[in-house]
Amino acid sequence: MLKERNLRMTRQRQVILEELRATDQHPSADALHERVKKKLPRISLGTVYRNLEILTELGEIRTIALAGSLKRFDGIPQNHYHMRCMRCDRLVDAPMDVVDSLERVLQEKTEFRILSHQLEFTGICPDCQALLDDNA
Numbered sequence: 001m002l003k004e005r006n007l008r009m010t011r012q013r014q015v016i017l018e019e020l021r022a023t024d025q026h027p028s029a030d031a032l033h034e035r036v037k038k039k040l041p042r043i044s045l046g047t048v049y050r051n052l053e054i055l056t057e058l059g060e061i062r063t064i065a066l067a068g069s070l071k072r073f074d075g076i077p078q079n080h081y082h083m084r085c086m087r088c089d090r091l092v093d094a095p096m097d098v099v100d101s102l103e104r105v106l107q108e109k110t111e112f113r114i115l116s117h118q119l120e121f122t123g124i125c126p127d128c129q130a131l132l133d134d135n136a
Contacts, residue, residue, distance in 0.1 A: 021075035026091040085125035
């Protein structure tokens with residue numbers, strides 16, 4: 001897909017992609033910039049942002065931008081669900097398969113052509129639950 005858009009897999013793009021896929025933390029651009037700087041000390045935050053947008057457009061990664069949350073990035077481009085902790089904002093993949101029937105049902109009941117969907121569960125992560133229990 002890079003060649004179709006007259007783009008190449010630059011060293012910067014490759015390192016950003018590798019660092020994003022090496023973590024299950026769904027980092028913000030700032031957090032990813034800190035990780036990438038360990039390998040490419042002179043890379044700017046703007047370069048990281050631009051490459052994240054390109055990688056998202058190419059379908060190599062996903063941007064997670066849900067209401068009221070900092071934009072995060074996911075190295076898994078396939079549709080999947082997330083769980084977010086309401087206390088610490090931790091974001092993790094939900095251990096369940098995508099329910100494709102949701103799209104089908106909505107498409108049948110509306111005039112929308114459903115292309116994809118995002119689903120996020122919110123709650124309290126185990127670490128924050130332990131802190132709450134310790135303070136009780």
